[in-house]
Amino acid sequence: MLAKRIIPCLDIDAGRVVKGVQFVDIRDAGDPVEAARRYNEQGADEITFLDITATSDDRDTIVRVVEQVASQVFIPLTVGGGIRTVSDIRRLLNAGADKVGINSAAVKQPEFVREASDKVGSQCIVLSIDARRVVSTDNETPRWEIFTHGGRRSTGIDAVEWATRMVRYGAGEILLTSMDCDGTRNGFDLKLTRTVCDAVDVPVIASGGVGNLDHLAAGVTEGGADAVLAASIFHFGTYTIQQAKEYMTDKGIEVRL
Amino acid sequence: MKVAIIDYGMGNLRSVSKAVQQVAENADVRTTDNCTYIKSADRIVFPGQGAARDCMAAISDHRLSQAILEAAQNKPFLGICMGLEVLMRYSCENNGTNLLNLIPGEAVRFPHDLNLNGRKLKVPHIGWNQVMQTMEHPLWNNIENGSRFYYVHSYYIKLEDASIQSGQTDYGIPFTCAIARDNLFAVQFHPEKSAHAGLRLLKNFIEWDI
Numbered sequence: 001m002l003a004k005r006i007i008p009c010l011d012i013d014a015g016r017v018v019k020g021v022q023f024v025d026i027r028d029a030g031d032p033v034e035a036a037r038r039y040n041e042q043g044a045d046e047i048t049f050l051d052i053t054a055t056s057d058d059r060d061t062i063v064r065v066v067e068q069v070a071s072q073v074f075i076p077l078t079v080g081g082g083i084r085t086v087s088d089i090r091r092l093l094n095a096g097a098d099k100v101g102i103n104s105a106a107v108k109q110p111e112f113v114r115e116a117s118d119k120v121g122s123q124c125i126v127l128s129i130d131a132r133r134v135v136s137t138d139n140e141t142p143r144w145e146i147f148t149h150g151g152r153r154s155t156g157i158d159a160v161e162w163a164t165r166m167v168r169y170g171a172g173e174i175l176l177t178s179m180d181c182d183g184t185r186n187g188f189d190l191k192l193t194r195t196v197c198d199a200v201d202v203p204v205i206a207s208g209g210v211g212n213l214d215h216l217a218a219g220v221t222e223g224g225a226d227a228v229l230a231a232s233i234f235h236f237g238t239y240t241i242q243q244a245k246e247y248m249t250d251k252g253i254e255v256r257l
Numbered sequence: 258m259k260v261a262i263i264d265y266g267m268g269n270l271r272s273v274s275k276a277v278q279q280v281a282e283n284a285d286v287r288t289t290d291n292c293t294y295i296k297s298a299d300r301i302v303f304p305g306q307g308a309a310r311d312c313m314a315a316i317s318d319h320r321l322s323q324a325i326l327e328a329a330q331n332k333p334f335l336g337i338c339m340g341l342e343v344l345m346r347y348s349c350e351n352n353g354t355n356l357l358n359l360i361p362g363e364a365v366r367f368p369h370d371l372n373l374n375g376r377k378l379k380v381p382h383i384g385w386n387q388v389m390q391t392m393e394h395p396l397w398n399n400i401e402n403g404s405r406f407y408y409v410h411s412y413y414i415k416l417e418d419a420s421i422q423s424g425q426t427d428y429g430i431p432f433t434c435a436i437a438r439d440n441l442f443a444v445q446f447h448p449e450k451s452a453h454a455g456l457r458l459l460k461n462f463i464e465w466d467i
């Protein structure tokens with residue numbers, strides 16, 4: 001049976017891991033290669049790099065980071081953040097990334113997703129959605145709106161409609177982050193996760209809000225997610241990926257052990 | 258030892274090359290579309306990603322059909338993902354595409370109504386799934402039966418001659434994920450992205466004495 005995936009996420013700024021990764025015996029907490037290697041050893045199914053570099057000069061460094069990681073870590077790598085053109089995508093894929101996450105560029109120009117998936121294949125294109133719950137007209141059916149620019153800019157676009165449209169355009173996977181839950185450590189927005197999972201035929205990665213292992217499991221059992229992404233619980237050494245997998249196994253979830 | 262990773266412009270081969278280098282330290286590993294090098298190589302890795310028609314067009318543009326078919330006859334040859342599919346006769350992708358016709362069989366899409374315990378299964382099949390070894394083979398050496406490998410694909414192959422199936426995976430339906438015939442071995446999953454099990458398979462390939 002296909003395993004549910006656990007994906008640690010590393011925020012990268014100018015080629016360095018920000019927040020640091022607090023592994024017990026890591027020499028350099030800011031070195032993406034070392035962090036990625038450690039996650040791989042713990043059994044991560046995939047690693048996501050989120051490039052939060054602000055200046056365009058420093059953006060080339062993410063390509064070098066991917067090159068270095070991909071030379072030593074033989075699991076799938078996804079890179080998101082600031083990707084605007086097909087040539088940005090190609091550079092990352094050629095450096096060893098397997099998938100790229102597209103967010104703001106898709107909102108700005110939805111055809112970009114079609115063009116990108118045509119050129120490099122749907123399997124490489126992950127649509128990143130930052131969604132926030134909004135009050136609906138009937139006050140009952142929950143509704144979510146997508147936000148761009150790290151959740152700062154409202155778009156008025158309905159998240160579920162957006163997801164289905166982008167899949168139609170060729171997105172091969174959806175990375176779904178709840179802005180309401182992100183950073184709270186109170187767990188995923190399970191209703192959002194479930195709604196999007198049911199609406200699309202491609203895999204959905206739940207993200208935003210994980211504070212404990214039960215949250216990860218709930219993302220799968222209640223949210224219906226195909227993969228779960230978390231940053232801080234792994235960064236700060238609260239749990240290892242291995243512990244997360246053992247916990248999920250106990251909950252009857254199929255994982256790669 | 259010379260290892261040729263055949264490059265016909267379909268997808269990133271850097272990871273394949275790095276993974277092979279990792280397990281074959283003293284080998285000369287080259288990503289190439291040079292027929293002379295391919296002819297002289299001791300091992301051939303034939304990767305690929307993308308749509309069937311584009312792959313066939315790229316193979317033809319690079320004038321590689323002959324070199325690929327020849328290599329597949331006489332030395333250790335490892336097909337990966339599309340590198341397995343294009344060995345077949347025909348793919349249903351792109352409204353039907355003729356392939357290299359080395360292996361009797363075809364590539365078909367996962368059905369739209371795949372489900373497991375009533376829940377709809379997503380296509381592409383992305384992630385780590387178990388590989389059941391259906392044949393004893395040197396490439397499975399030291400890989401536990403049922404090990405998980407990383408997949409990304411929407412099409413799978415249907416063989417006419419089931420006896421060359423060397424591995425099977427279940428995704429709503431059981432499908433052939435590996436084949437073996439003489440000097441040829443080909444897999445649907447990505448060994449270069451499958452951590453320890455994948456590197457072991459690549460190492461077995463490098464050490465394979467046909």
